[in-house]
Amino acid sequence: MKTIRQIGSLAFVLGLFTAIFAGLPWYVCNTNDPLVPWWLRIAVFCLLSGILVVLLTVAIEQRMIKPTTDLPLSTEPQDTVLLLNSEEVPGRLPTEILGLVQGHTVYAIWLGKDLSAIIRLVLGGELTEYTEMMGKARTLATDRMMAEAAKIGADAIINVRYMTTSVVGSAAELLAYGTAVKLSQ
Numbered sequence: 001m002k003t004i005r006q007i008g009s010l011a012f013v014l015g016l017f018t019a020i021f022a023g024l025p026w027y028v029c030n031t032n033d034p035l036v037p038w039w040l041r042i043a044v045f046c047l048l049s050g051i052l053v054v055l056l057t058v059a060i061e062q063r064m065i066k067p068t069t070d071l072p073l074s075t076e077p078q079d080t081v082l083l084l085n086s087e088e089v090p091g092r093l094p095t096e097i098l099g100l101v102q103g104h105t106v107y108a109i110w111l112g113k114d115l116s117a118i119i120r121l122v123l124g125g126e127l128t129e130y131t132e133m134m135g136k137a138r139t140l141a142t143d144r145m146m147a148e149a150a151k152i153g154a155d156a157i158i159n160v161r162y163m164t165t166s167v168v169g170s171a172a173e174l175l176a177y178g179t180a181v182k183l184s185q
């Protein structure tokens with residue numbers, strides 16, 4: 001279903017850009033010619049059929065998907081830098097505060113996925129395109145923060161916080177930050 005929706009999104013984007021960047025200039029140059037060329041007809045067809053395909057796939061997907069339950073947590077051990085959103089690490093004391101570390105990204109989705117999300121606004125339900133986008137942004141910002149902490153020799157990052165800001169359209173800024181510390185053995 002996701003592949004069909006992506007094909008519909010791609011058809012929409014190609015039709016939109018062809019109609020705008022080729023069709024409008026053609027129309028302005030040939031306003032006396034009532035015959036619409038074949039390529040402009042195809043572009044408009046792609047634009048409209050792309051919207052229809054995305055609309056239908058999102059509607060079908062929403063009927064098929066049941067509400068998600070709690071997803072299992074990752075079982076992979078975290079062997080680099082310990083992350084905590086508290087001031088203390090149970091059983092260990094910070095021996096040295098190394099300072100503030102941060103990871104930052106500005107992330108966006110492409111226009112086709114944005115179209116799917118807009119249609120979900122009409123039909124209701126979770127905006128999975130944005131959920132996926134923010135998950136990727138959060139992972140990227142966290143990885144960058146952990147890399148910065150590892151570079152200065154930190155054992156842990158305490159008081160980890162996340163901040164999100166809308167930048168423009170469907171782009172979002174995500175900042176992960178915390179205090180890098182050395183821990184007692």
